[in-house]
Amino acid sequence: MITNALNSSRKTLAAWVWEELAEIEFSSLYAPFGGDCRVPQFFKRKGYQTFVSDILQSHYWRGVSLVQNNENILTPNHYQAIVEQNGSFNDFSAWQDHYFTREEVQHLGLWWNNIENHPDFQNTPELKGMAYNAVYLTIAYWLNFNQSYLQAKPMNPDEVIKHYVQQLNSWVVDNQLPNMAYFIDAYQLADQLPADVIWINPPGMNGFRDTNLKTELTECWTRRVPQINLSGVITDSGTPKLGQSYQDSGSYLEALSQFLDLCQGSRIWVLQHGEHLGVELDAFEAMVESKRQIWKRASLSIPYPYADDTLVSKETLLIAVNE
Numbered sequence: 001m002i003t004n005a006l007n008s009s010r011k012t013l014a015a016w017v018w019e020e021l022a023e024i025e026f027s028s029l030y031a032p033f034g035g036d037c038r039v040p041q042f043f044k045r046k047g048y049q050t051f052v053s054d055i056l057q058s059h060y061w062r063g064v065s066l067v068q069n070n071e072n073i074l075t076p077n078h079y080q081a082i083v084e085q086n087g088s089f090n091d092f093s094a095w096q097d098h099y100f101t102r103e104e105v106q107h108l109g110l111w112w113n114n115i116e117n118h119p120d121f122q123n124t125p126e127l128k129g130m131a132y133n134a135v136y137l138t139i140a141y142w143l144n145f146n147q148s149y150l151q152a153k154p155m156n157p158d159e160v161i162k163h164y165v166q167q168l169n170s171w172v173v174d175n176q177l178p179n180m181a182y183f184i185d186a187y188q189l190a191d192q193l194p195a196d197v198i199w200i201n202p203p204g205m206n207g208f209r210d211t212n213l214k215t216e217l218t219e220c221w222t223r224r225v226p227q228i229n230l231s232g233v234i235t236d237s238g239t240p241k242l243g244q245s246y247q248d249s250g251s252y253l254e255a256l257s258q259f260l261d262l263c264q265g266s267r268i269w270v271l272q273h274g275e276h277l278g279v280e281l282d283a284f285e286a287m288v289e290s291k292r293q294i295w296k297r298a299s300l301s302i303p304y305p306y307a308d309d310t311l312v313s314k315e316t317l318l319i320a321v322n323e
Contacts, residue, residue: 012302013315014042017199017270020298020317026196026268032186032259033201033242034063040199041066047175053182053189055233055243056208058136058218063181064129070174072126074134074165081118082111082131082165083158089113094226099217101150104142107157111135112224129181130168136218137164143214185234187241187259194265202259202271205252205278207231207245249279253287260291269320274313281316292320 017039027049031040034052037059044050044067052063074082089109096105112135115121121128138161145153155163182189190198208230220228234243240255263269269292273284288294296319303310 012300014039016298016300016315017272017317018042018046020296020319021197021268021270024268024319024321028195029197029199030190030193030195030266031199031201032190033203034059034067034181035201037062037066039201041171043199044175044179045173047177049175049177049195050179051182051193051195052180053184053186055183055185056215056219056230057183057222058132058215060181060183061129061132061222062136064125065133065168066129066171067179068181069126069129069172070179071172072124072130073169073172074127074130078120078127078131079162079165081120082114082134083161084114085110086114091224092221092226095217097150099146099213100142101146104157107161108135108139108221111161112221130165130172132222133168134161134164135221137167139218139221140214143217185241187237187262190259190262191265196266197268197270198263198266200259200263200269200271202256202277203243204276205246205249207243208233209245249283252277252279253283256284257287257291260288264322267322269318271318271320273316273318276313285318288318288320292322295319295321 028051029040029043029048030051031037032053034040034054037052040050040052040063050067052067054060054063087110088106091109091112092105096102100108115128115131121131138157141160142153145151153160211230216228216230219230220226231245234241239258240246240251242255242259244255246252246255260269269288271288273281277284285294296317298317300315301312302315303312
């Protein structure tokens with residue numbers, strides 16, 4: 001199995017959140033900023049009804065495959081449909097010699113067209129999410145190799161995506177509950193989905209403007225565009241929203257405050273704070289406590305891979321319970 005330190009860090013985070021909630025009884029969890037879905041996926045596997053939403057299409061399809069999907073797996077026929085050679089595609093030629101090799105760019109175009117034109121993927125969102133997620137994981141695998149320079153890989157493209165198809169199939173679990181993924185602005189859904197626990201790992205002050213290259217390219221691939229202004233995916237409603245870019249912490253905290261006002265239907269708030277937010281913990285905590293008493297605080301140092309080094313990020317959980 002192809003693994004890396006980032007995956008291990010995400011698993012550590014999910015297990016930590018679960019352990020910190022061990023003293024509280026609950027049956028459902030909602031992750032409004034789903035991201036890579038590792039935390040909601042973990043809770044689903046533990047038997048909780050799980051909901052996830054995101055405004056990025058690539059994150060939404062991850063949620064469909066890892067959270068909403070209870071039973072659909074990619075069969076050998078589905079794999080063949082993804083990799084079938086049926087033409088040459090230049091959809092992502094702008095990436096050639098920058099992020100990927102010529103062969104990799106050709107496969108990215110081929111896979112997108114094969115998935116979009118196969119009836120099984122179009123008629124069953126969970127299968128489409130699985131196919132998309134296999135491509136996302138392949139993109140991440142290639143980018144890990146291509147950080148310094150474009151180079152040969154131990155496996156050819158079809159072998160890599162086959163590996164991830166098999167890995168994703170092994171992750172499918174039926175928790176006997178209706179779980180859902182939503183492609184929507186969390187501000188439009190939070191007050192309509194009062195799960196017992198709302199897990200809030202918010203975008204930082206930079207919003208989506210300075211997101212990592214893997215997220216940017218997977219979102220571009222999903223939308224079939226060579227580049228995208230991710231800061232533009234948040235619609236301007238005239239009031240601050242998480243995901244927008246802010247120059248001052250006051251505006252950012254106002255956006256978080258307005259979001260928490262929508263979350264009053266959830267009995268348990270779990271908020272994650274880290275240095276990536278760009279807001280001091282004291283200010284973040286004071287804003288949360290102005291809404292609801294904090295029942296528990298917990299901290300954990302999590303290692304994250306960075307280039308050829310490892311950075312240690314101090315993460316803090318704030319758990320606020322409405323008794």
